[in-house]
Amino acid sequence: MSQNGKPKVATTSLAGCFGCHMSLLDIDDRILKLVELVDFDKSPVDDIKEFTGRCAVGLIEGGCCNEENVRVLRDFRAHCDILIAVGDCATMGGIPALRNNIPLQECYDEAYRNGPTVYNPSGRIPDDPELPLLLNRVYPIQEVVKIDYFLPGCPPPADTLWAALTALLGNQPVQLPYGLLKYD
Template sequence: MSTSPKITVATTWLDGCSGCHMSFLDMDERLIELAQHIDILYSPLVDNKILPESVDIGILEGSVSSDEDVEKARAFRKHCKILISLGDCAVNGNVPAMRNHFKLADVIDHAYRETATLQAQIPTQQVPALRAIVQPIHAVVEVDIYVPGCPPSADTIWYVLSELIAGRQPNPSAVTRFGA
């Protein structure tokens, strides 16, 4: 890894399980080495909750399932020089996109009324409205690097970030695949 100034990074998750962020944390002691080369300026993993005007690397996990997800993806594309689509949900929609085979109204009714044991009602506050179709991130914004995996392993994430830190273009398909 180079000794140049630190690379700035922002991460967030859209519709998914946050497993990709857990894999990020699974880098364990390598996080200490990584911290010598990057500054995480925005993430669910840090206190700062304001996306900076300019970030070197943006990492998005999860699929686009709501207007809120679209806004986050667009903000990351606008403010991040390199945008990474991390994990199968981000790359192809994965599990959240399984609902695409059903009418959205039927999915919501099933989740909040038919299977509810207490207070069977559709929430109206603090729950983002869902879009009719779940999409991968690249359906909404341009993506620079696709990293499949459910979730990608800590070794895969380490490889991608190490290559970027070294100024090289990573080839994630050399170290991971869908579902791996």
């Protein structure tokens, strides 16, 4: 809760493409209503890097592909009352999880040694602590922390995000009509 009494929302993109965040921006002028309803805490929307307090809702885009993702996700779990998995990467791993059938060694080699645009005469894999270590595979986020809601879609449409958020913030049950959840 902010000092002004408004609930706070935090968002992050883990192993995602920021497409779900773009979809959030697609709520267009409703974003003005949203900032009346809530304050943003840690989020790329306002570029706050670390949590400043307790949040009502955390929106997670993307799954966990590296240790930093896990740290951030656990941080979200610790600070947010409700966590929502936004989009297919968060829910199922999505496109990044395509690497799950490829040995980790090959992934590193492609990125740092053998890729067509790589220049790395030493052939070493960088070991700078700034570069998070990859996990053995990409994990959907509910395999790492408890998740309260899942919004499928690649990305979930703005209307779906809006309907879910306003329902939660208004203490209403999240009952999305079929039209907001079908993708064919």
